[in-house]
Amino acid sequence: MSTAMIEARGVGKRFGANEVLRGVDLDVGRSEVVCLIGPSGSGKSTLLRCINFLEAYDDGEVRIEGELIGYEKASDGKRRPMGARRLREMRREIGMVFQHFNLWPHMTALGNVAEPLKRVRKLAAGEAEERAMDMLKRVGLAEKAEAYPSRLSGGQQQRVAIARALAMQPRLMLFDEPTSALDPELVGEVLEVMRALATEGMTMLIVTHEMGFAAHVADRIAFIDQGRILEQGPPRQVFHESSEPRVRQFLQTYHDRNAF
């Protein structure tokens, strides 16, 4: 049994004729923070969505703590989609935060965080709301508990979404461009929550365009282009010592922007 939290081996994914992922290998260890960077359309988000099988990968394997997600061996030796119940059990342990928050607009902030605890963890209403309130406190939004998402800023909505995922006490967290839909001035509050989470030892896989955040918080950076991981390593190596021309070219724009 491996102890890696996520092990992806030769992951391939096609949308029709479009090959989005071409044999991606990626490991994420316990308490490790890995940032996926790369140009738009490079397959970063698709890779992230394959980890919790929101997107069904076609080739290769994704293992969560050693267990294959999404498929199981059939008696004829081939693999078939895994049972829906087992997939749900695995997804419970994997928190996910989306670019567009995906809060449920017909529930309050507290309702959004408590709902999965009631439906999935089967907690009683009182207990669920108590834990939900604790989570909202943790992301600094206790006073917004009764507010509906439409009354919250983007940054607040994303923090509620993080609280919703955290309340489930996941073993790892996936972040799909969590700050890309935010006004620049609201990015900081979300990154602050994520930084705290990393410090507490949460395993995190983050698709992001926030290079500063990636450089400071990530243990490792993986650069994806055209469905392949071109380079991965500690931030210093990828950001400053890469010999890959594509990586240097991509990062040049960020260096330029920070020059003034």
Added chain:
Amino acid sequence: MHPQVILHSLGYLTQAAGVTLALSLAGIVLGFLVGAAACIARLSGRRWAAALGAAYVSIFRGVPLLVQLLFIYYFLAELGFNVPALVAAVGGLALASGAYQAEILRGALNAVPRGQSEAASALGFAPVDVWRRILLPQALRISIPPLINEFILLLKASSLVSVVGIAELTRVSMNIATMTYRPLEAYVGGGLFYLAINLCLSGIGLLAERRFGKAGAI
């Protein structure tokens, strides 16, 4: 113009308005069940069920309600199925309205962003909870205005069931016109009742939108 004709027939008209309202209410409620079933069939992903749902919608939206009513009442009788007038009327209204309501519901479900159910799936929700707690509450909220609109249309279309001999508002207005030789007054009276009921319905619709709109902005 002799307004007293309307005043004298007020009792009949009120009673007939009650029949119209009851018929339409039964039609819209049963139609909702039929429509929901047709909508589920269309979205089920099973090819034969989807085809069946689509065929139902095309036929009952494509054939005039009057023709449907005449078909149910007269043609089925010819085949030996003696359908009581009331059953034919309510059944006809429900089947016709169900076709429209199926499309209203389908449109509303499609209007709920994909990320809504995706977030629930990622958290490990069972499909039944995704539907019950996430998709349906939002879809129903989106459908309130078009469903109220459909109710108003159905209430007016219910005048057609006079052809199977039910004493609803239009039929009774016709009778009053014949008996009093005052068609203008009789139809003005009937029309005012339709208008009054529909204004109430719009009001209820506005209240419902305001009540749910507070929480529901997407």
